[in-house]
């Protein structure tokens with residue numbers, strides 16, 4: 001309710017009751033919003049896939065103005081949902097989320113007679129890099145029905161969507177998870193009203209995007225996004241500083257530091273060297289290796305094993321995370337391997353996996369899921385900003401999360 005009030009203050013015309021809220025609170029969520037916002041359009045995201053007439057009737061009777069049916073539902077469901085919508089005086093929006101051929105289905109849905117088509121890329125799909133605007137561009141050339149668009153929109157993509165023909169812009173996380181909902185809604189409102197005035201920045205490469213996001217979020221956010229996994233055990237910051245980069249892995253042996261130092265020459269600027277050395281009592285890294293790494297532009301070093309020359313490495317400032325410090329080193333014998341899969345801090349690390357370190361420790365993100373996990377970590381980060389804001393306003397964490405209600409039974 002608070003978020004809805006703030007979004008309306010920022011210029012939102014419609015209020016969407018999202019599917020998770022409907023699943024949690026049922027039709028009462030719609031009733032409550034209807035009462036509180038008599039002059040706004042209430043959109044019930046029922047995501048109906050069967051029993052179209054019954055679900056539209058429920059939403060309509062609870063006070064919705066528009067109900068959403070899945071575009072991929074059977075035609076019989078869409079048609080019966082439409083009959084019910086006509087009977088109860090509400091409008092029907094068909095949502096193209098996960099439709100196998102959204103352009104073809106949009107043409108069919110228009111012929112079936114829906115009031116709006118929502119070109120929608122779902123939240124999980126956004127995390128693997130899909131976006132709705134390119135599909136919207138194709139669809140707007142093929143249909144005349146009013147188009148809505150949804151799926152991770154921000155002020156830039158909202159402007160792009162309006163330019164591409166969207167009449168309704170549905171924004172979720174970038175408003176509801178903001179720490180200033182009214183300002184976030186105002187920004188979107190401005191883009192929707194004057195889309196031509198918004199500068200559209202091109203996206204960088206995927207790798208640039210991943211690094212940028214990992215720099216912005218914390219290791220705690222990332223571990224949450226990984227369902228509490230990914231954190232290295234027993235590895236702590238020695239020289240503090242945010243560290244982000246793909247791994248160059250080193251397996252070396254007690255008393256031998258040749259491979260750790262050779263890895264510096266192999267690594268590229270921005271890489272993180274991750275070393276497993278069984279011995280915690282003989283250092284495989286020190287001041288000279290640190291300076292050499294700095295010259296090479298290495299982003300940081302993680303060592304399960306030991307580091308020495310602590311005053312030197314602290315002065316040099318390269319982020320180093322380790323399990324131990326000792327004064328003595330071994331010798332460069334040459335056993336071990338560079339860029340083989342290793343275990344460090346009880347985590348499997350492959351060359352190229354993303355390694356992120358901060359004050360809380362180090363997490364490993366498998367390279368195959370780096371983009372997805374970066375995006376999910378950003379969502380966790382947004383959610384936490386919102387929670388911080390609510391706690392600052394006087395709520396307790398347990399009240400805000402409704403811990404008692406949601407304890408597992």
Ligand SMILES: O=C(CO)[C@H](O)[C@H](O)COP(=O)(O)O
Nearest residue numbers: 018150151152153171172173
């Ligand atoms: O229906 C939804 C998810 O299925 C969301 O409401 C919709 O995607 C808008 O939220 P966001 O802007 O965060 O994607």
